[in-house]
Amino acid sequence: MSNPDAATPRERYRAQVREEIKKHAWEQIAAAGASALSLNAIAKQIGMSGPALYRYFASRDELITELIRDAYRSLADAFRARAAAGADLAALAHTLREWAxxxxxxxxxxxxxxxxxxxxPEDTTRIASQIMAVLLDACAAGPLPDTPPSPIQAHLDDHRAWADQHPAPPSALHRALLFWTRLHGALSLELAGHFTGMGFDPARLYAAETESLTGR
Amino acid sequence: MSNPDAATPRERYRAQVREEIKKHAWEQIAAAGASALSLNAIAKQIGMSGPALYRYFASRDELITELIRDAYRSLADAFRARAAAGADLAALAHTLREWAxxxxxxxxxxxxxxxxxxxxPEDTTRIASQIMAVLLDACAAGPLPDTPPSPIQAHLDDHRAWADQHPAPPSALHRALLFWTRLHGALSLELAGHFTGMGFDPARLYAAETESLTGR
DNA sequence: AGCAGTTGGTTAGAAGGTATCACGAAGGCG
DNA sequence: CGCCTTCGTGATACCTTCTAACCAACTGCT
Incomplete structure (x- = not known):
C-alpha cells in the first residue's frame, strides 16, 4: 500500500493534489511563517473552494505535522548524503547552515x-534520532581530543539512552550534543535577525563555533 | 508626562486597566503561546466586551509589542540587579536560565x-543593547583567558559597532557573543522540549556550557 | 453494459477571531 | 452648571477553521 506510482489512478491523483497543497503551504510558510498558514488561501490558489482541502488533510494541524515530517526527512537526507560522501563534522555543520x-x-x-x-508524533522523533545517529557517527569517527574526563561526560555516559545503542565514547556523546546546541544557538539567532545591524558577519561566528567543535 | 501615580484619576484608571489586560495576556501566553493570544478572550475575562480593549491597545500587534518591551525590561532588570550585586559571568548565566x-x-x-x-520598535533594540552592555562589563571584568588571537576576534574587533563604544578587548567581545549564542542554544532546545525523553539532565549541560565560557 | 459504492467537489452555516463604526453614558474641568 | 473628552456598548464587515448536506463523477463488480 501507498506504493508511489504503481497505485491506482485515484491514489496517484490524490498524492498529486496533496503534493500541490504542500507546495503552496511551504510558499506561505516561507513568506509569513507557519502561524500565518491559511487553508482557505491555499485552496483559492489551487483553484478549489475551502472545505475541499479537508478531503486531503483532516485539519490544519495535520497538514503542519506532515510538513514537519517532510522537513525532518529533508534535513536527515541532507545529512545522510553528506555523511555517505565521507563528510566530517565541519562539513555537517556547513550542511546544517546551508539547509537552514x-x-x-x-x-x-x-x-x-x-x-x-x-x-x-512518534515517527518524527524517530527521524530526529536518525539525524542524531549520523551526528554520532561523525563525532566518533573524528580524532577525539584528549580532554580530561569532565563531569558532564560522565553524566552523559550514565544516561545514554538517547544515543540509541550507539557505541560512541562519552566524549563523542558530548561533542554531538554541543554540535547541536552551539550551532543551533548561533544559527537560530542569526535567522531570527538578532544579529542584523550588529555589523559582524554571522558566517564567521558560525565558522568559529564549528572550529570549537572540531578542535581546530 | 506618563508620571506613574501623580497623574489625573483618568490616567491612573487607564494605566490600571492596561496593566490588567497585560496580566491576562501573560496568562494566556504562558498557557498556549503568543500565537494563541486572543483579545476577545481577555475582554471576556476582564468583564467587558470585545471592542472595548481597542481603547487601550490599538491592535493585537501593539499589545504584543508592549509585552515584548516589558519582557526585555524584565530581563534587563534581572541582569542589572545581579550585576549590581557583583555577579560574575556564571551568575549571569544562572540568572538567564532562571528567568527563562x-x-x-x-x-x-x-x-x-x-x-x-x-x-x-527602536526602543526594544535599545533595551537589548543595555543587556549586552551588562554582559560586556562582566566579560571584561573576569579573568581573560590567554587564548591565541583568533580570526573571529580580529573580525569582531573590526566590527565593534554593536558594542556601543564599550571599551572591552576583542576576547571579551567574543566571550559575550558566545555567552549569548551558546546559552541560548542549550536553553532554547531545553525549553522547546527537544531534550525530553533523552534522559540526561539539561541543567548539567547548561552548567557545562557555562564553564566553557568562564574558562572553568 | 449497467448498477452500486466510494470519492471529490460544491454551497451553506456554525463558532470564533480582529477591527471599525456609531451611539449613549459617565466622568473631569473650566 | 454645562461642555467635552473618554469609556463601553452593540452592530457590522471580513477573516479564519471546520462540519454538514448534497451532487457529480469515477471505480469496480456482477
Missing part, C-alpha cells in the same frame, strides 16, 4: 517556538 | 520564531 538558510521558516518549524499543547 | 524557566513562552517571545514581517 535555504528556508529559515522551515528551520523554525523544527527548532523554533513550540506550541505548548502540541505533541510530536 | 520562570516563563518559557516569555523567553520565546524575545528569542523564538520571528514573524517575517515584524519590525521591532
Amino acid at each position: 538558510l535555504a528556508d529559515p521558516q522551515r528551520y523554525f518549524l523544527l527548532y523554533g517556538t513550540p506550541v505548548p499543547g502540541y505533541q510530536a | 524557566l520562570a516563563d518559557p513562552q516569555r523567553y520565546f517571545l524575545l528569542y523564538g520564531t520571528p514573524v517575517p514581517g515584524y519590525q521591532a
